[in-house]
Amino acid sequence: GGLPLADSGELLLTGRVSCSEHTWLADHAVSGTVLLPGTAFVELALHAGSATGCDSLDSLELEAPLVLPATGGVRVQLRVSPADDSGRRTVSIHSSPEGHGSPATWTRHAQGVLVPDPAPTVPSADWARDWPPAGERVEGSELYDRFTALGYEYGEVFRGVRAVWRRPDALLAEVRLPDRAATGSGRFGVHPALPDAALQPWVAGGLLDLPDDGVLLPFAWQGVRSRSTTAPSDVLRVRLARAGDGAVSLHAVDTTGATVLSLDSLVMRPLSNGRLAELLGADADSGPLYRVEWRPRPANTAPPRSWALLGPDADGLADVPSPAPSAADAGGTGR
Template sequence: LGTREYMADSWYGGDGVDISAAGLRDADHPLLGAAITLADNDGIVLTGRLAVDTHPWIADHDVLGNVLLPGTGFVELALHAGGQVGCGLLEELTLQAPLVLPPEGGVQVQVAVGGADASGVRSVTVHSRADAWGQGPDGWVLHAQGALSAGGPVRTVEELSVWPPAGAVAVGVGDAYDTLLRQGYAYGPVFQGLKAAWRRGDDVFAEVELPEESWEEAGRFGLHPALLDAAMHAAIVDDSGERDGEPVLPFVWNDVTLHATGATRLRVHIGQTGSAADNNLVLNV
């Protein structure tokens, strides 16, 4: 898993509603309700609705007083959409604008995957708009766009079966979320998954885990966005247990591949490419 910084029942279905009567099929994802394959280019569009009352875990991702879908949520959406068309590699995903959930009501979401080009690469976009109908095309906001492909050979990553890794020194994480809170990141329990961390040179290793009440829900995701988000929280620790002045926020993802689904706990290895100032990270979980 690489990175450059890495519905409840929907409005379309659930409760016995037959969405196939409208020419749709089940999107088979907790953030999405329905899907349709496009006739002219073999692309696909998946739709859903997000709200704090139907997806209360997202409310735990409070940034400066706003409830945001985490960047890892866009990664999850793109990977799921790619899997529907045989594209398991998210080559790149660039976040364009935050998706803010209102205190009341919700937002409609569309994930669109285009037709394959000559090399098999497909575009992917994520848009949203407020619940109200009749807004016209200007009501839609582009939140993320990128590219998907079938991918190539699996990359070799560091073996994490020996834990903690040899030579890694434990780093305290007990005040990590107090630090983030002072910076405006009011993470609730679902996003407070960082349990332990170690450092070896420039590499950071960590354990992250979802709270037990989220384990069943995690089985419906490829990788629960809150768990992947917590994996990146380990990047805030340094040798002395102090925290950097700014929290790590994902904005561009590259070469993301999912090899297993439904995890509730992760072992994490965070490496770095380029200078520390570039904040270019390589994340393996």
Template sequence: AERGVSRFVELGPDGVLCALAQRSVDEAVFAPVLRRDRDEAETALAALGRLWTAGGDVDWTSVLPGGRRVELPTYAFQRERYWPGAGSAVPGDLGAAGMEPVEHPLLGAAITVAGDGAVLMTGRLSLATHSWLADHVILGQVVVPGTALVEMVWAAGGRIGCSVVRELVLRAPLVLPERGAVQVQVSVGAADEGERPVEVYARPEGGDDASWVCHAAGVLSADAVAEGVDLAVWPPQGAVAVPLEGFYDALEEGGYGYGPVFQGLRAAWRDGERVFAEVALPEEAVAEAGGFGVHPALLDAALHVNGLKAADGQGTRLPFAWTGVRLHAAGASMLRVALTPVGDGVEIQTADATGAPVASVQSLVMREVDAGQLATGGGRSTRDSLFAVDWVPLVSAGEAADTSDWVVIGDGAIGDTEVLTAGRFESLVAVVRGGVAPPVVVLPVVERWAGDAGLVHEVAGSVL
């Protein structure tokens, strides 16, 4: 072993020497060619195989003169399946159902409503069919990124010639279940002076009509496409490089659990309040980019640049209001990004590797979310909750059948802030302690605090 020997062969009737030597030399291979009470040929071949796998030089043509080389069998995860998997959609004849097939990764069919030209596009999302969505985890929940909703609205708008998302407000996060799927509908209304309303709905697969939840609503426009920003000079002159070590680890601590597909930030620079960055899809997702206007994971990575300028202590935020979203070119797998603060939001300009515009966002406003919102935002209806609001009719004094047992505390002349004086409190205690408590005890409270929330709290607290 001191001379660098790492493979030992024992030529003897048993493996005694190998057993002893293993106690003295670590990380070495010991191969006895004979073992007591074992078949000789089998033991010798096993010894040669062990030496071979440890890098030893074995002449297998001499050992197996009639043998030939063959391909190794595939591993379990390299197999090909031809049977439909559980939960996978089996395509049917959409034309027979009056619908048109849509070649989009998130949407599968479309139908034009007769009369007003409204369009309805449908899709189905699940972790079984869209596994890359599992890499977008927010506060422990798999959330469909807002960029995916923008992508679906883009697809619907492009079908009817309204390629500009003038406004899109995300009302509720779309949470994917661990098992099963959600059905998605993108509804585009009738044209009104060149604009069309658009809404994105979803419900758990198999849910009833009451299960639909509106996750986004906005307006599509047929405005002429504006010119994007030219980012041919790269990196921008005067911009200072920003280190990215530990960037996604820090985001994870803030509630953003981005997997490999969404960890697209490659480089970043800062020039005053402006931030520049390069984002790219991982190799395994590049092939899918051609099916999208902009792959949602790629556009979402462009939003991560906002994390470089976020204030410390800021909560977990998701896209809320999109304004002036335009698609200039489709199918990009990497982006150059320029992010500029504008009012309460940010302006986002993206370009390809040559600097040609890809997509632009006039303004994006983010909004903070918490785990409670996500727990009830996954396409569930309010009736699935254990809590509900119930309005109970209040019987007035005039409707009471018998007021003889009513007891009024005080004379009713209560001031603006003094609700229950010591004397009235003692009267109430005397009534309760004097015997059987009356069915109704009335405490008059003056109603002069309308519009003053602080006084409402003060009065309610005093009454309690």
């Protein structure tokens, strides 16, 4: 339910994420670094929405990756604003590494808008009636070979694509939540590994352009609706289509044809390998490599005999003479 903040109308939800407690997260890595999946941010935002009467995620923009350490964990906070006149609320997701002392350093990873959805529009699922569908079939194993070559490192939990069928207007796919993830899926509306797998068929081609150097990462989500059912399915039938330049739409149904998840648009942005390493390194590091630190010098320590100026000679500072030796230092040797 979260903690309502006094006199503000805000709601604060807190938690903790770690690879040791949520072992399935270790199966989601890019270039050797474990990242919280974009679909996990969506699941967190939808959970905050369900606690505030906002069942739909109008938009969510991812601002920074959340790097998960091999040991220990990160603290997570979700802040939900008071509702405006139309019932809309903003939501933001922050994290702070454990064990970094006080005060804590918080990073904002995502920000979005939650909206009430009293009468959601259910898209047609005619495409899922005849299954398996017609079209050029691509096996899931072939997709993951492509992902590995591009730098995406999906472990067992995130290898849920069984097959993809190419059509002129869309990609159809069947995805299944692997057994290791299915055992703990009851804690989620939809386990994040399942919609992650539902979005993966883009790599089969035709919808998004692969960058020459780097990877595509999720950036902006629009119109996300998740529909819980009395018997959540671990198998989805999926339709992915182009939704503008660099974006895809998603419609996922269970084996009965009931809609489980719909997404109006997900914008993917290319990130070069160099920039990716820079971002992940900055996020994963505990602090700067170098820093200024002042150390007290004992009062009876002799002053230095010479000076050095690092950098350009500014205003003649390099010409400042060395201090004259004191009587106590007479006969000493300069250092």
